[in-house]
Amino acid sequence: MRGKLVVTLVLLLLAAVGCSTGDDEELADLDGDGDAAVDGDVDADGDAEADLPDGDGDAAEEEGEDDSPPPVECRPEIPLRPLDFAADETFDLGPYLMQPTPTGIVVMWRTIEETDGAVLLGEGDEPERTIEQEGISTIHEIPIDGLEPDTRYGYRVRSGELVSALHHFHTAPEPGQGFRFALWGDNQNGPEVFQTVVAGIAAVQPHILLGVGDHVQTGSEDALWKDQLFGPARALFHEAAFFPAIGNHEQNSQNLYDLYSLPPWSDDPQNESNYSYTYGNTFFLVINVFRIFFPLGDHETELSQWIREQAASPAAQAAAWRIAYAHEPGYSEGWGNGSCTYDGNQPVRGWLLPLLAENRFHAYFAGHTHGYERGVVEGGVVEIISGGGGGGLDAWCLDWPETTVAHYAHHFLNVEVGCDTLRIEATYPDGEVFDWVELASDSWGTLVDEGPAEDLPPPVVNIDSPTLGEQRVRTLAGAAGK
Ligand SMILES: [Fe+2]
Structure with missing residues (x-):
């Protein structure tokens, strides 16, 4: 089995922000x-x-009015x-x-x-x-x-x-303007491949960079942050800003809170791993799925309440586009070869994605599964797994009806956020596009154009796939995802 770690929903390490600032x-x-x-x-x-x-409308919510420009x-x-x-x-x-x-x-x-x-x-x-x-x-x-x-x-x-x-x-454009971003995940222990992904990203000239986590293999090992993330991405990071989500391999480590600067919204430093921002015409909601981000029965947790408020906030609803991202998908067809023990994150599937749909979010991006998957969930949210940043690749295990395309290859997403259309291109490091989807802002849930490329091969099948039925029942019954 590959080096993925057991997912826990609660990480109890205390963290504090390391910063030094000037006056x-x-x-x-x-x-x-x-x-x-x-x-x-x-x-x-x-x-x-x-x-x-942070452009996330917090103040507006507290005061009951929208103070965004x-x-x-x-x-x-x-x-x-x-x-x-x-x-x-x-x-x-x-x-x-x-x-x-x-x-x-x-x-x-x-x-x-x-x-x-x-x-x-x-x-x-x-x-x-x-x-x-x-x-x-x-x-x-x-x-x-x-x-x-x-x-x-x-x-x-x-x-x-x-x-x-x-x-x-x-600097960011004023609210309302279009832009381009690149997104990847799971580069972790593949720095040589990641360097080719980074070069591919630089070639499409993104305004900002989004990461869906597992950017290092072991977050507590100081050296890996340079060897696996900041080293290979050095040239790109000099000139384009990074908006990361936290993966399981970051381990909620102090290194993450020290090396990233993220907008806080409460006195709890770890809440910086959940944040929101508006960039141009788009509202982004970033979620740490390794904390209790969903309600416990009828009881809202601090995070589930915050997520609910963010999704419905004036800043989100005033934006032309609403995008959420986190490390784990709701639906996953692939997993590590020889271990079909994961089919997605149940609270993402059962609570978060319906909430995003209710608030007319256009897309939800995740990683964790090492490859690319695309589908439409909850009537209109495009879910894309983009976990092909450099780590070893997964293989196909099972069929979710919600998922349309599965392809286990190293890649990144090149996303053009226009005034009326949003186009997502799944792109190999050399720039070739192998799948795409285009959305229109005035028809939520409708794909106006989609791939994949005609010559896209069928996904590599996991050698453990025949045992999948049994494994899937076990996962849904509450076993840890891996
Ligand atoms: Fe992961």
Whole structure:
């Protein structure tokens, strides 16, 4: 059996956010040539999270009204976002980007020794200002605000005497605009393959990156975060921000909470592994399925209540598109070869997907199963498993009527989020598209176009498939999924 771990619904490790932030500004030397820079006006007040609007409508719910900005008219053309795809080895990890909003972003990197840190920032490539962190640390997390929407900035990071190469990021567009994102999962212990996936992703020029978890094989092993995620994705992460979900292999480890910067919504630091955000014309809901995210009988848990509120929130319902993602699918046809013991996550299938349908979510993305599966569930939610980021591949076990296409190959999703249509392309690392689905915003539940490619071969059948009936009964009776 492969190295997948037993899933538990409750992970009890306490976690805390590791961050170091800044409140000082000084003249910057972005291009590293010793020139003085113009005066900056960034207010980084030392509170990373408080600086960053999460766009999820929390405040609106509490106050009973929608405080999100009115959507702008959607431009038909989605602008290209060429990435400078060059790995910069100046620092141990990064620099990498998280939580882009129309007016802010978080810049992070890691150093071997505790040291100071600063972001040197300018619009275009011009140096304008420096935002310094307070104190010293190894993981540097500097929130930047006061930026212009949909604007390209040049940046370097500095710790001690070291200054990174020049990189760039784009702030998010204003609410209502289309964009492009890439999504993958389960790269874990396949860094060589993952590097080819990363190159494929860079080639489609996504504005943001979404991960459905299992980005490292063992979250508690510090070295793997570099060997399996931040190393292979280094060049991509310099220029495109990452919005990850947590997988079972991350193990709810402290490393995850230290290395990711995610928007909090309660005093419980672990609630950062469930979050929501609005990017352009889309509302995203990210769920940690390894906590109790569903009601216990008639009793709402903290998370089930939050998810329910998020799905129905003004921010979600005002968006042109609603997308949820998590590590586990509701329906899975494949599993590890020789072990057909998993057919999906029952609470996702029985509670979450119906809730998403009730709130007219367009898509639910997951990983966990190593390959690609696509179908339509609950009358209109497109469920896609995209767990082909680099880990060893699964094979087909069983037939769910809800699932249309199953293909166990390394791949990523290239998603063009337009004004009226949303097109998802399942793409091999070399750029070839093997399946696709297109949705229209005005006809929820209708596929206006879909694949697969004519020459897509039938899925590899799991050698354990004949015992499936028995295994499936056992799984549905409450046995752990693997
Ligand atoms: Fe997994």
